Amino acid sequence: MEYGAEVWIERDWKQAETKVTGMGRRLLNGRRNLNAEVVRGELGLETLESRWNGARLRFWKKLIEGTNPLATWVYNKRREDFVLNGKKDKGNWCWRTWELLKKLGMEETWITEYTGRWGEWRKRCAEKIAQNEKTEWRKDVERKSRLSTYAKVKCELKREKYLDFLRGEEMRAVLDLRGGANDLEIDRGRQEKKPRAERICKVCKAGVEDEVHVLTKCAAYHEQRRACQEKLKLSELLEMEHFVELIGSSEKNKKQWKSIGRFAAAIFKRRKELLTQL
Numbered sequence: 001m002e003y004g005a006e007v008w009i010e011r012d013w014k015q016a017e018t019k020v021t022g023m024g025r026r027l028l029n030g031r032r033n034l035n036a037e038v039v040r041g042e043l044g045l046e047t048l049e050s051r052w053n054g055a056r057l058r059f060w061k062k063l064i065e066g067t068n069p070l071a072t073w074v075y076n077k078r079r080e081d082f083v084l085n086g087k088k089d090k091g092n093w094c095w096r097t098w099e100l101l102k103k104l105g106m107e108e109t110w111i112t113e114y115t116g117r118w119g120e121w122r123k124r125c126a127e128k129i130a131q132n133e134k135t136e137w138r139k140d141v142e143r144k145s146r147l148s149t150y151a152k153v154k155c156e157l158k159r160e161k162y163l164d165f166l167r168g169e170e171m172r173a174v175l176d177l178r179g180g181a182n183d184l185e186i187d188r189g190r191q192e193k194k195p196r197a198e199r200i201c202k203v204c205k206a207g208v209e210d211e212v213h214v215l216t217k218c219a220a221y222h223e224q225r226r227a228c229q230e231k232l233k234l235s236e237l238l239e240m241e242h243f244v245e246l247i248g249s250s251e252k253n254k255k256q257w258k259s260i261g262r263f264a265a266a267i268f269k270r271r272k273e274l275l276t277q278l
Helices: 014-027 036-043 048-065 069-084 093-103 107-112 118-143 145-153 168-179 185-191 211-217 219-232 240-247 254-277
Strands: none
Touching (some): 014 036, 036 145, 036 168, 048 118, 145 168, 168 211, 168 240, 168 254
């Protein structure tokens, strides 16, 4: 899906992006309805579009430098036609390249065609593309109410350390709490289009059952919570800041993540037991 993409990719290819996201979802052992933004965020996965854009800008430099004289001659003719037509011909290869440079804040480079040395150009392009990728990803996360918790615990578009330390139910439990795709009433109610205030915890009946509730407040998981507090030497787990500290992206070692993973898995296991008794 990348070979020759700098030449032939002239439009968004959503099906290809969906395939890559689907593979990432399987690597995470995530639920089928796990948001693409979470998959990309947890794995630090860049889009295919970003990879294609990088290839396009590297190829453009080769055209400018005349690495292949015939290809450079064709490019110069197409660029001349593009400019003469008021930069409106979207079928011209130059249009997407010009639009990309504008989007990355590099339109001046299009005008001057000065790109510097290869090492500098690669680094500059990579940094600009990565920053744009992060900005677009963050906008997508903040746009979705389901990811309101994820927006608090995840700031950087980079692979999460807990994926190296946790497996099976423990990893799945942490992912469910971070990513918002879970069996809690906050998510089930969203699918059933219930008002948030009506998504009450069926176990304790004492509030909306969201990720913060089960992790820091629900009385039904007091024993599991106390055991985790002792392991991590935490004085309390009561508010949002404690929740973020617990399953957020701050640096934690293997032992800490293992304790958190066991805690999260124990909560979901106990919840399932209690619900079958209702």
